Amino acid sequence: MSTGTAHEPVFVGDVRKRLDETLSRYPTKRAALLPALWMIQEARGWISDSAMAEVAEVLDLTPAYVKGVVTFYTMYHQHPVGRHFIQVCTTSPCNVCGAEKVVKAFLQHTKCGDLGATSPDGRFTVIEVECLGACGFATPVLIDDDFIEHVTPDKVPDLLARYA
Amino acid sequence: MGFPHKPHPKETVVLSEHFGRAETRSLTGWKKVGGYQALTKARGMRPADLVELVKASGLRGRGGAGFPTGMKWSFMPKEKTKPHYLCCNADESEPGTFKDREIMRWTPHALIEGCAIAMHGIQADVCYIYIRGEFTDCLAIMETALTEAYADGLLGQGKGEMYIHRGAGAYICGEETALMNSIEGRRGNPRIKPPFPAAAGLFGLPTTINNVETLAATLHIVNRGAEWYQAMCLSNPKSVGTKLLSVCGNIAKPGNYEVALGFPLRDLLYDLAGGIPNGKTLKACIPGGSSVPILNRAESEGCILDYEGCVAAGTMLGSGGVIVLDDSADMVYQIMRLAKFYAHESCAQCTQCREGTAWTVKILEKILGGKGAMTDLDLLLNLADQMTGKTICVLSDSCAAPVVSGIKKFRGEFEAYITGKRQPALAFA
């Protein structure tokens, strides 16, 4: 399977400058891989196979190596996701505080239907995530880069309204 | 202080003094409360003396293993012949634990100061602060604080470099060798030891990895001395200083509480954290993050919160994430949920962990689905036995711990699903 459409390079202009600055922080080029992948995801919303090939080229790695790393870290999207990516913690401490109901509320109000699926309007994708590290503030939810604490099912509609 | 609650008189507030106060986030705010005096003092000391001071304080690693910090520092080469690294482990991901997040959110400069002190002690040229990718707020706050510290001349220009490295969703990167691999741009696979990080760590060079809370504690030790730190001890003299305990689950006032080690778990639950809400009673407690054995009510109420006290109670202090479960909790379901966490986070290297964690989940789901057999309990215990002490890191041990302690202490709940006394909790194909 080839990736089809031509890939617009990410590491040009300001992003390239940011990458160069990042490279100066590490003794190896490889070490800039995680930050570089973040830059791609920021620019494109996800990390395509051709983007992996680009970052491999820039950091003197191979596309397969990069893919191995991308697939290890669950925050890197290997497929396009909705405009707003919603991660609901459902690990035990949050689970006993009702996290599963929060997930249901998100699925219902976003019309995503299933976990990992994108809503028909392309606005949202909802996933369950393992421990967000804010168990005392159950249920924590990460919407894009916004870390939101104490989410309960009744708060979900208002919360979603903030994300167009 | 028991953020987000008012401080309780039984707390010993050191690290958490400024939790909830936005003003101490800034460099000026931090300096106003005496910030960076410890760093100046530490930098005036010989590195070896600084290491001795931390050794003398009795400080032990707050990430989970409880290894003496000063001793860890002393493993670094005395004669420096190549670059040394410090890694700050801010990958806080142990279910039930959320203390490092609060340190970074409210007192980012405490962490930077602690890191800079440790760097001086181990003669590190560079420090990487590895923050889990989900901590978006901490990442932003720490970046700002770091920029301020550089602008103020506290870092750079020969005083050492400090960078933030963002994780990307992998619990296992909190394991120190996996963390180093992750910084190096690799899959977060734990490494076989030896070599130990102090000999060949990050980029193959001498490295020390310390937890956020550990590093934040060092500045107080420098400021107030080893004896002062040693004196904060309520029970065993091997467990000294304060510990942030993250209380969560079925509890009236979830949050972080800072107590001197040796504090009774009972007081933490019932006094500080307000007890079990909604007229329920305590059923079980996991006092050290999800990786340690579960305690039943009686064990919990008798447990002393320090490294030795927890072992005596049949568990471990771990990271100090106290997960509370009330009498309505379905132990089988919650144990399955924990096992699922470990199955999701297994790096896939070791056979027992890769296959065992996933198989454990399947058996538990089968039991919860009403399709279990009594032999499944023996099988779970046998798998757990083979998943303990056999792998590179302890992720698979961590999956086994709640299973073993759960079956031992709450066997009746498992059997109720198996015999049909309890309705299936989920559909099992």
Add this chain to the structure above:
Amino acid sequence: MTAPAATALVTLTIEGVPVSVPKGTLLIEAAKQAGIVVPHYCYHPGLPVAGVCRMCLVEVEGAPKLHIACATAVAEGQVVKIFSEQALESRKSVLEFLLINHPLDCPICDQAGECELQDYVFQEGRANTRYSTYAKRFNPVEDFGGDVLYVPNRCILCTRCVRFMDHVADASVLNVSERGDRAFIGIHPDAELDHPWAGNVVDLCPVGSLLSKDSLHKARAWELDKGPSICTGCSQGCAITLETRANTVVRIKPRSSEVNKYFICDHGRFNYRWMNRGDRIEAPLVADGGDLHAVDWDTAMERAAGMLRGVKGPVVVLASPSTSNEALAAAKTLAGSGFIGAFRVPRVPGEVPLNGVPHLALREERAPNVRGATDLGYREAFDEAVQQAQGAACVIVLEDALDGVTLPTRTLYLGTSLPTGARNAQVVLPVANVAEEDGTFTNRDGRRQAYAQAKAAPGMARPASWVLAALAAGVAGARA
């Protein structure tokens, strides 16, 4: 430092057998000295240690936990138990874990019979599984490109293939993708596993997960006969095993040696079909009125001896550098004082190194015995020798294709097939190819290495060295 420091020896006891090994030796290697192979999957002496399969956990007396033999160095006085109850129990468990998602499709698996999973389960595994009611993980077979197919359902994630590509081939084409029990060996969709040394991943795979398309479903492992040989693909001289079934070479595998460690290149690996070619000369031929006629060996030998008996002047030997030292030496002896030896070498510019192994490459000279021929006084001056042949007393040709060459009729031709250029020879003698005889080649570094017969020669063909030696004896006998 004037003299190399003596390596300190460490003495330990493994399964009751005392062994002394150099300091720093890994337990798994030390155990070999005690005659024991510790069951293992991810460990391979030619690869960096991974320590992930956890199969080689052994008991070290006094240690609270089992140790992996592949990453534990020997210590003085250590007492190691490989077959203790604890170690056996642990291995049994690893085997069970490895099998829970395995399709158990040995009857259609190429690896069956030489599968380390099959072997160890048979040796130490459980008779039945306790994983019965759950669906098995399934991933479709993937063509990795090159010669390699990946069957993920059989994969035990030992990562030997990934480590080979990363650290030995120095071309990270493979990876471990995903985590936990979802993990598999991955490749980038735009990449192919077509590295010139990539075929080694199939040998390294301890199970039937990486398969060679070239030998897919060709033979069952237990049907194969194996003969140690030396690769004829170039002048490197890699040790190989010729695997035959029903007198046909069906597969070449690397054999460990100091030259090639554990690896061979794909050029050498697939360089075997010619060994089975059907258009072989099967009987000695002699010229008779412009035609070649089949005769028995005695007749042919007498005719050949007659060509050489009492010759004066130059005897030109045109030899292929793919013939054995023994044949080359016998031809030289036969030629006597008038010996002029020459050869030509097929060359392909550009060496193809295996970066992780020093001094190992597919070499430009694509013949195995260039050095041997040179050492014996043959010169790479073929065209000049062809000129000299026109006036020579006799010409002996040893397995050269003679394309574009016309030789005088005073030619004795020894070969496996009959090229056009050999048709005006006086005598044509059928000889064995490398798979059909014993012999030696001298590689480019001067290492003389033996190869053994792996299959029978067709018809009346005999090893060239025998023929030439017998001829030399016959000629000399008559001289005396």
